[in-house]
Amino acid sequence: MTMQSVAAGGGNNNSITLNGAEKYFGVRGHGVQALTPTTLDIKGGEMTILLGPSGCGKTTMLRMIAGLETPTAGSIEVGGANLWSNGNRNVDALKQLGMVFQEANLFPWLTIEENIALPLKLRGIDKAGRQAKAAELCKLVGISGFEKRFPKELSGGMRQRAAIARALSYDPNILLMDEPFGALDAITRDTMNGELQRIWMETGKTVVLVTHSITEAVFLASRIILLSPRPGRVQEIIDVPFERPRDSSIHKLPEFQSIVAHLRTQLEH
């Protein structure tokens, strides 16, 4: 395990940089400082996990990276491009981002294929192109054969697989995931962690994932960004060195257990 200080600097095509990015909700002095000014590099192609206690600003940081919240101060670069300029979002930077939430948020009246391909429909891709892409993505996420089914006919884990496919439909370089498996039972969650690792290894995307789960974080992460209790700040960055692909047997490794114990101590304090 190597501990690093907070790194800063530029980025390549699929990296993310926070330059003194801060988020204050409400009037300064009377509101909530969700994230203190933060300077941080999220490396392209890595699996970065945002971990921290409830209310520390994980979702706020992810939503700022997604362009869903404006920074109160500082700036955010996605693929080397500023996300905001003069109060407007940079559409080219946003195209680099796909988002997955805790709930799959599929439209119940659309088939799985139609849900997955909806972003392509909005981009003017014809039906044959949409169906071909949906079939390819269903294969990637492991739900081939369910293209014509409706969301209610799928399990929770399968719906999240479809949500990942939808986020990948327009081929963004970066996948942002907010507690994507938090609503799933423990066994399905473990399966989905393995599946996300496989999808990440097959696609080479940059993944930034928010979780409360220490073991999920250590299993998945290339790097863990540990945030402090509110007001959120980067408390520590931990490189997780285990080889890929990882399987559940890494839970037994002394080094895995030592990182988990270290993080638990940090979170308890």
Ligand SMILES: Nc1ncnc2c1ncn2[C@@H]1O[C@H](COP(=O)(O)OP(=O)(O)OP(=O)(O)O)[C@@H](O)[C@H]1O
């Ligand atoms: N839209 C908002 N308006 C006002 N305060 C907000 C808003 N969104 C978040 N906050 C506050 O900012 C702080 C950080 O919230 P955030 O949801 O980012 O934390 P979190 O670490 O993701 O929490 P959890 O793990 O419980 O989901 C909290 O105190 C929260 O109440």
